[in-house]
Amino acid sequence: MLKDIIYSTIANKCPQCHQTNVFITNNAFDLKRFDKMNVTCDCCGLKYEKEPGYYQGAMYVSYALMVGWFVITWAADSFIIYSETWQYLTFVISTIILFMPLTFRISRLLWINFFVKYDKSKMTCDKQIA
Numbered sequence: 001m002l003k004d005i006i007y008s009t010i011a012n013k014c015p016q017c018h019q020t021n022v023f024i025t026n027n028a029f030d031l032k033r034f035d036k037m038n039v040t041c042d043c044c045g046l047k048y049e050k051e052p053g054y055y056q057g058a059m060y061v062s063y064a065l066m067v068g069w070f071v072i073t074w075a076a077d078s079f080i081i082y083s084e085t086w087q088y089l090t091f092v093i094s095t096i097i098l099f100m101p102l103t104f105r106i107s108r109l110l111w112i113n114f115f116v117k118y119d120k121s122k123m124t125c126d127k128q129i130a
C-alpha cells in the first residue's frame with residue numbers, strides 16, 4: 001500500500017513492521033551519523049542490507065528525485081518567478097547540496113520499500129518500540 005511506503009519513508013521506520021528505525025538517528029542533518037543504518041530490525045529481524053551493494057539502486061531513486069526537483073523549480077522559475085539564469089542555477093545547486101543528506105535517506109528508504117512490503121504478522125516484539 002502506498003500509505004505504508006510513505007509512512008516508512010517519512011518516519012524512518014522498518015518497511016516490514018513499522019516498529020523500529022532503519023537509520024540510527026532521526027535527524028537527517030546530524031552530519032556525523034545521518035548515513036548510519038541499523039543492521040537488522042530489532043522487532044521483525046529484517047536485514048536492512050540484504051547483500052553488498054544493495055543500495056546502489058537507491059542512486060536511481062535519488063536521480064529521479066533530483067530530476068523531479070529540477071523540473072518543478074524550472075517550471076516555477078519559467079512561468080511564475082522569471083529570475084536570471086545564474087540566480088536559478090545558484091538556487092537549484094545550493095538546495096540540492098543542502099538537502100543531500102535528506103535525499104540520501106529518502107532514496108534508501110524508498111529503495112528498500114520497493115522490495116519489502118508491510119506485514120504486521122512478521123512483527124515479533126511484544127510492544128511498540130519508540
Ligand SMILES: [Zn+2]
Binds near residue numbers: 017019020042046
Ligand atoms: Zn521490522
